[in-house]
Amino acid sequence: MDTACRVRLGKGWARSCKAGLLACLLVFGLPLRAGDAATTKAPETLRFGILPVGSAAESRDQWRPLLQDLEKKLGRPVNIVSVSSYAGLASAIKDQRVDVAFVSGRLATEAIEHQHMSVIAQFVRGDGGKGDVAMLVVRADGPIHNLKDLLAKPGQWRYARGETLSVAGYVAPEAAVFAPRGLNSDTFFAGVRVGNHQNNALAVANGEVDVATNNGPDLDLFRQDFPNEASQLKPIWRSVPLPSEVLVVRDAMPAPVRSALMAFMRGYGHSPGATGERERVNLARIPDLAGFAPADNRVLQPFVDMEFLLIREQAQHGQWVNEHAREARLTQIDADYQKALRDLLRH
Structure with missing residues (x-):
């Protein structure tokens, strides 16, 4: 006693x-x-971190109705942690300022490997798919007509990309377009600027840069918000399908809260009658989101594969003092990759 x-x-x-x-x-x-x-x-507040799509203010407005419903379901306050960058969300996760977060694949793997979090659900797109594509976009009336034109003139074009934590904004094009050719986008282009997908698309439309990274949901949102500028853009490269974003939660979250959260997210939009209609309207406020599907950490393996492919390609084409040093680095990368897979799948 x-x-x-x-x-x-x-x-x-x-x-x-x-x-x-x-x-x-x-x-x-x-x-x-x-x-x-x-x-x-008073019930403890649940802090919900949101990956920025568009601006931080737009993301808050998009998610607020859904999270208000979550607040009622859990019987506890839900605070929105909306940031303006991937790095900002990564910092919030590292500082334990969020309990659950909507994140991209690379942020999710970081959260699992280093911040004691786990995947509980994956986003389902408006067409029912669970994937997305990264893109390179240019002006439709500009001098770059295809990827061959882009790669033929190193040091000439101006580039706008996402942060290094962004899969579509950095990892995918770097891994599929530049690194396999022994190129690094930061040195290939005449100039590089880093921003979100909306600002980068505007930069292309306004002639401030020649090419920029983007993805499906962000480009769809850009078409809604800036139809005139969007009509001036065209993709010259698309990636293979990439798994869509996921929800991660703290491993230390109490089991009853975790179970209620999972049930809410996975069932949202499937309620009968008028309630379901209202939920689907709330989901539609979030770009290209139709619901949430059950998922666990295994859904992230394609991101781990892609990241290590990029690291390996960069090492393969890098400058080394001798071949032995190169081989030693490649061997270490392969060992790190196997460890990352084990760490991911054992959770």
């Missing part, structure tokens, strides 16, 4: 139980009066 609730005889009893009265009542299941202090502890 708790020390504060230990029954003591004589004069010591009052002194012991005065400090522990509340604990005694809780342990023995006795009812508490409405006026007793701390009898109604």
